[in-house]
Every structure is written in C-alpha cells, then in structure tokens.
Amino acid sequence: MAPLIGSGLWWGSSSRGFGVFALGNAATTTNIFTYANAAVAASTNLTANLGAGAAAGNSTEGVFALGGITTTTNIFTYANAAVAASTNLTANLDGGTATGNSTEGVFALGDNAGTLTPTTNIFTYANAAVAASTNLTAASVWGAATGNSTEGVFAPGNVTPTTNIFTYANAAVAASTSLTANEYGGVATGNSTEGVFALGYNGSAYTPTTNIFTYANAAVAASTNLTANLNAGAAASTSPGGF
Numbered sequence: 001m002a003p004l005i006g007s008g009l010w011w012g013s014s015s016r017g018f019g020v021f022a023l024g025n026a027a028t029t030t031n032i033f034t035y036a037n038a039a040v041a042a043s044t045n046l047t048a049n050l051g052a053g054a055a056a057g058n059s060t061e062g063v064f065a066l067g068g069i070t071t072t073t074n075i076f077t078y079a080n081a082a083v084a085a086s087t088n089l090t091a092n093l094d095g096g097t098a099t100g101n102s103t104e105g106v107f108a109l110g111d112n113a114g115t116l117t118p119t120t121n122i123f124t125y126a127n128a129a130v131a132a133s134t135n136l137t138a139a140s141v142w143g144a145a146t147g148n149s150t151e152g153v154f155a156p157g158n159v160t161p162t163t164n165i166f167t168y169a170n171a172a173v174a175a176s177t178s179l180t181a182n183e184y185g186g187v188a189t190g191n192s193t194e195g196v197f198a199l200g201y202n203g204s205a206y207t208p209t210t211n212i213f214t215y216a217n218a219a220v221a222a223s224t225n226l227t228a229n230l231n232a233g234a235a236a237s238t239s240p241g242g243f
Contacts, residue, residue: 017034017035018032018033018034018035018078019032019033019035019236020032020033020043020062020076020078021033021234022046022050022053022055022064023050024050024051024052024053025051026049026050026051026068027049027050028045028046028047028048028049028050029042029045029046030042030043030044030045030046030076030083031043032081043081044076044081044082044083045083046064046066046074046083047072047074047083047084047085048066048070048072048074049066049068050064050066050067050068051066051067051068051094052067052068052094052095052096052110052111053065053066053067053068053093053096054067054093054096054097054098054107054108055098056098056099056100056105056106056107056123057076057100057105057125058100058101058102058103058125059078059102060077060078060079060125061075061076061077061078061125062075062076062078063075063076063086063098063105063123063125064076065089065093065096065098065107065109066093067093067094067095067096068094069092069093069094069111069112069113070092070093071088071089071090071091071092071093072085072088072089073085073086073087073088073089073123073130074086075128086128087123087128087129087130088130089107089109089121089130090119090121090130090131090132091109091112091117091119091121092109092111092112092113093107093109093110093111093112094109094110094111094112094113094141095110095111095140095141095142095143095157096108096109096110096111096140096141096143097110097140097143097144097145097154097157098145099145099146099147099152099153099154099188100123100147100152100168101147101148101149101150101168102125102149103124103125103126103168104122104123104124104125104168105122105123105125106120106121106122106123106133106145106152106166106168107120107121107122107123108120108136108140108143108145108154108156109121109140110140110141110142110143110157111141116139116140116141116158117139117140118135118136118137118138118139118140118156119132119135120132120133120134120135120136120166120173121133122171133171134166134171134172134173135173136154136156136164136166136173137156137162137164137173137174137175138156138158138160138162138164139156139158140154140156140157140158141156141157141158142157142158142184142185142186142200142232143155143156143157143158143183143186144157144183144186144187144188144197144198144200145188146188146189146190146195146196146197146213147166147190147195147215148190148191148192148193148215149168149192150167150168150169151165151166151167151168151215152165152166152168153165153166153176153188153195153213153215154166155179155183155186155188155197155199157183157184157185157186158184159182159183159184159201159202159203160182160183161178161179161180161181161182161183162175162178162179163175163176163177163178163179163213163220164176165218176218177213177218177219177220178220179197179199179211179220180209180211180220180221180222181199181202181207181209181211182199182201182202182203183197183199183200183201183202184199184200184201184202184203185200185201185206185230185231185232186198186199186200186201186230187200187230187233187234187235188235189235189236189237190213190237191237192215193214193215193216194212194213194214194215195212195213195215196210196211196212196213196223196235197210197211197212197213198210198226198230198233198235199211199230200230200231200232200233201231205229206229206230206231207225207229207230208225208226208227208228208229208230209222209225209226210222210223210224210225210226211223
C-alpha cells in the first residue's frame with residue numbers, strides 16, 4: 001500500500017509568493033514556504049486530518065481535499081491564512097489527484113473505501129460549488145495531474161501508463177498518449193506548454209523516470225531521470241500552467 005502523503009499548493013513566482021503545504025500523515029498541520037527568503041512557518045491547521053489527499057487552487061485560495069476515505073474539503077485563503085470547511089465532494093477521496101485553472105479545480109477521487117473509481121468532481125472557486133463531472137477512462141489511484149489554462153492531463157496511476165485529457169470548457173474526457181512506463185505514486189508539474197510527470201513505481205520497482213507531455217500535440221517523451229527514485233513525492237513550478 002502506498003504511504004499517506006501530504007498535498008502542496010504553489011502560488012507566486014520564484015522571487016515573490018509562497019507555497020502552502022499540508023503535511024499529511026494523519027495530521028492537520030500546514031506550513032507556508034516563502035520563496036523570497038526560504039522561510040518556513042507553521043500556519044493554520046486544517047479542520048481535520050489529511051491523508052492521501054489532493055489540492056488545487058487559484059491566485060486567492062487553495063482547496064484541499066483531505067482524503068483518508070472522506071469527502072471533506074477545506075479552503076485555505078492566502079491573504080490571511082484562514083482555513084474553513086467547504087463543500088463536500090460527492091464521494092470519498094483517497095489516493096486522489098487534482099489540477100485546475102483560475103476558475104475551477106478538477107479532482108480525481110481515486111479509492112472510495114476499497115473500490116477504485118474513475119470519478120471526478122469539479123470545485124468552482126467563485127461559489128465553492130462541487131459537482132460530479134465526467135469520469136476518467138480508467139479507475140484512478142495514486143495518479144498524477146497537471147495542466148494549463150484550457151486542459152488538465154491526468155495520469156490515473158494504478159500501475160498503468162494511461163493518460164487522459166480533461167478539457168475545462170466542456171468537461172470532456174479523452175484517452176491520450178500513454179506514458180513510456182507505468183505510473184503509481186507519481187507526481188506532476190508543468191507550465192503553459194508542457195507537463196512533466198515523475199512516474200514513481202512501475203510495477204516492479206520505484207524509479208527516477210520522468211516524461212514530458214506536450215499539450216499542443218499530446219506528445220509524450222522520456223526525459224532526464226531524477227537523481228533518485230521517487231515514491232509519493234511532490235512537485236511545484238515557478239510558472240504553473242493553469243494561470
């Protein structure tokens with residue numbers, strides 16, 4: 001079984017801004033990492049423990065789905081570090097993943113109390129509305145996701161190389177180009193033109209493998225290995241593509 005992990009959200013630039021990390025491991029702790037001076041400070045606790053959750057956000061707030069086979073979400077408002085319980089997901093999330101753009105976050109819910117599902121939910125930031133959306137083409141658990149302002153790319157995980165494109169404008173989901181190896185417990189980040197996936201466990205071993213997914217043509221290519229194997233890590237970017 002994959003370990004419980006935390007979730008992180010990025011906002012700002014390499015010289016201005018900060019990241020918010022929910023540390024997970026069945027705890028409510030959050031930390032803010034300020035880029036300008038590499039300062040780390042404890043911040044406002046979540047309303048419940050986080051385990052195997054997922055997060056998405058925009059320029060004003062982050063939305064954390066707490067996972068641990070629950071439907072709970074929290075909003076973290078960047079301006080004042082306020083945390084508030086928000087609208088529940090439509091089903092439990094565990095080992096899920098999320099990405100989004102400036103108006104909505106898309107959550108792939110993953111494991112629902114022992115049943116792996118392809119379920120997605122859309123969380124609209126303006127009104128905290130949650131709605132069931134188009135299923136992925138395969139069940140998802142310990143996947144990875146990234147995207148730009150028009151589409152999210154989900155690697156559903158579950159020790160497969162599958163990718164799906166989720167188009168925000170119409171919530172259309174389509175199978176896309178497979179990764180070069182299986183992904184499980186991987187992570188992803190990117191900019192407006194490409195996403196970088198670190199694949200994690202390939203079915204027999206944890207690996208340092210990375211792939212580049214080019215949004216314009218859905219091309220996938222093996223890229224430079226990480227310096228060590230990856231297992232349920234985390235990733236960020238100075239130019240996240242959803243904004």
